[in-house]
Amino acid sequence: MAKKAKTAISPTREEDYPEWYQQVIRAADLAEISPVRGCMVIKPWGWAIWENMQRELDRMFKETGHENAYFPLFIPMSYLEKEAEHVEGFAKECAVVTHHRLEPNADGDGLTPAGPLEEPLIVRPTSETIIGVMYAKWIQSYRDLPILINQWANVVRWEMRTRMFLRTAEFLWQEGHTAHATRQEALDETRLMLDVYARFAEEFMAMPVIKGEKTADERFPGAVQTLSIEAMMQDRKALQAGTSHFLGQNFSRAQDMTFQNQEGEEEFCWTTSWGVSTRLVGALIMTHSDDDGLVLPPRLAPKHVVILPICRSDEDRATVLPYCESLKQDLAKQTFAERPVEVMIDDRDLRGGEKNWYHIKRGVPLRVEVGPKDIAKNGVFVGRRDTGEKSPAGRDEFVTNIGRTLESIQENLFARALKLREDNTRPIGDLEEFKAFFTAKNTKKPEIHGGFASCHFVEDPAVLELLKKLKVTIRCVPLAADDESAPEGTCIFTGQPTRQRGIFAKAY
RNA sequence: CGGGGUGUAGCUCAGCUUGGCUAGAGCGCUACGUUCGGGACGUAGAGGUCGCAGGUUCAAAUCCUGUCACCCCGACCA
Structure with a gap:
């Protein structure tokens, strides 16, 4: 018999924070370590969170005048050699492609790489170089500037030690790369995108951040200035959640990215780059989750409400399920943060308690139990994930207030995270x-x-x-x-x- | 790449020091029954070439050699 644990996650944050973190990911079924060294599989629930992050960030990028494009995964090794500091920074952790086919071994058992490449390709650890080469071709005149492009991509950095979401050998991110005619314009862009990241972190992730500038030794390899947003996790350690780099003319010089200004003079472009990654999912987990598992801020939760039908018999099912379905319909007509409320019904044939815990561990903001007793009163029984509060509510009242309730959860999570940071600063x-x-x-x-x-x-x-x-x-x-x-x-x-x-x- | 550790069922692990019959437990899974408003219980089952390759031995999960993988601590890092 399973011992009734006090908390759904063991160990607790207090007992062993790193292990707690792993267990939250497992319990919420966000991701799993893969057979591939240092790489993880992002499972549907984790992916849905990332998709929501992408959607909001992508919208914000576009609102600030950026467009999406896509550049190759492979970068010729020589490209990386052009910017000295940049190579120094990334050379130690590059995956290198040296062959382009496989042949059976001499003994007929297994395969061996064949067809060596004339010039090895590296798998991008970041795309400044390849993008710079392309920009150099695209830019002739000041009229071609600015170029404001973002790409959603995967990158590879051969890290020694990996942790799910926080540091994996392959990770997903977006990287913005812009080129400008003046230093000031590039500086403004660097700052603008930092502000976008900070706004995203605070408004959507409910994660307070400190905007700041990195000191020389923490700077992005090749950058003149690196700005970052820093958040405090619940173990009081800092997590760098996003960076925005002012690259000056370092990369444009290395790649001969020049334009003719209005006076007809040749000038080097001023460039920036900025990125956030799936690390944000890790940040989200460590900012809000508790000893019962994941806690999701409503603005990024794949589902806002899960309806749990309570049926003791087939007769119950006949009344409870239609009631749940209509409740779902009505909730879905409501909006939260300018989007429809996301509702699911969990009518799997599982025990009530087990189902309840399942959704607690996955961090669904609101759980609604609906059984014959509730229906008799035209009510619902609501559980709030952030506070653990459980209380009965009238059905219509619950539906009408859903947007406000979700907003209050969002605000509570932010306030709680901010308090933690202030208490420990x-x-x-x-x-x-x-x-x-x-x-x-x-x-x-x-x-x-x-x-x-x-x-x-x-x-x-x-x-x-x-x-x-x-x-x-x-x-x-x-x-x-x-x-x-x-x-x-x-x-x-x-x-x-x-x-x-x-x-x-x-x-x- | 330095120091330490671990590879046994889907997962977590016991067994190894001191070799010995059919390799175990808990969780999970399947079936049936009783249950069901906060993690149920009973009964019956399925599931393992003990990381891999050699060696020692009548006999190896257990001893020896090699090898691979992973984990932890350093160095490095979104």
């Missing part, structure tokens, strides 16, 4: 306090500790060395704090005077 002006903040009491099995520390600092090799020892990273220099009026302070590591303040945290 603090300014630190003293090195000893800084060390204590980031040191677990239990050295063998570190408990959840630390958070975001906001500190004055200067960029210095000695600082990086110390941070490395503590396993702490500079997440970013928040954009809001980056102005002339920022208060003067002293670097907590070197004692030098500085206005620069950064967010420090352990990170994924």
Whole structure:
């Protein structure tokens, strides 16, 4: 007999956060590790979440003037060699294609690669180079600019250690690549897309983020400036959720991407690139889920409401099922976030409790039980995933209020996540306090500790060395704090005077 | 690529130190019955060339050698 567990997920977040994360994914049936090293299979429920993310992001990209296109998976090795810093950054983790066919082995058992390529191809770890080559062909005049293109694609980075959604060898993402006539225009674009990401994270994922600039050592290989959004997960570690890079003229120089300006002079383009990946699904999981499994913000949930018919007999079925069907119809006519409410009926022949837990673990925002007793009162019995509240409601009242209820769940999740971040963010002006903040009491099995520390600092090799020892990273220099009026302070590591303040945290 | 560990049923694992009959458990799965408004129970079943290749032995999941894969800790990272 199965012991009645207190929580649906074991271990709990407190007991073992990384293991909890894996178990949530499994319990919600989002994805599964595949037989292919470092690669995962995204299952229907996980894919549906990604599709919703894509839909909203794609809409936002288009609203800001971008178009979609598609570039090849393979990139000639020589392309990668053009931008020195870029190669340095990605060379260590490239999948390389060296042959174009297979032949039977001499002993007739198995296959062996044959037909070596004259020039090896790499599987794109990102597409700056191939896209740059194409842009160079497309751009002659300032009239050809700007080019504002996005692509939805898969990329491969041969990571040593992988974790589902957070870091896999192959992952899905979108990468925007733009080319502009002026530096300022490219800078504006970089910032615009960061704002799009931040808005998406906060409004759709209900995940508060800090917008900031990366320090030199955390910058995208080849970029002049890297902006990112950083979120705090429930174990108080930071997760970089999206990046927007100002590439200056580094890539356009390397790829000879030039245009003639209005004065007839030849100039290099100013380019940007920006991306978010399936990592966002991981961020979503770690931001909201609890010890009973996944919790989905309504704006990204594949289903908003699941109706659970309670039938004890065939006679019950005859009345309950039609009632559920009509409830579904009525709910589907309602809207939430300018879209129809998504409803499903789960009439599988399973026990009530089992079905209930199934949907709890998958994070469906609202569960509605409908049985003969409810029907007699023309009511429903509603369970809210975010708060765990369960209460009876009148059928019509429930239907009319559905949009508002979902909105309140969305807001509650955001507020809860924001509170977690605020409770665990603090300014630190003293090195000893800084060390204590980031040191677990239990050295063998570190408990959840630390958070975001906001500190004055200067960029210095000695600082990086110390941070490395503590396993702490500079997440970013928040954009809001980056102005002339920022208060003067002293670097907590070197004692030098500085206005620069950064967010420090352990990170994924 | 350094240090440690693990490969046995769909999943999680026991058995290995000290070789021995038909290789086990829990969960899951199938059938039937009793159940059914928060994770049911009973009975009966299906399911394994013990990662792979050699070796030692009358006999190998167990001992030895090799090999592959995966996991954890480092280095690296959206």
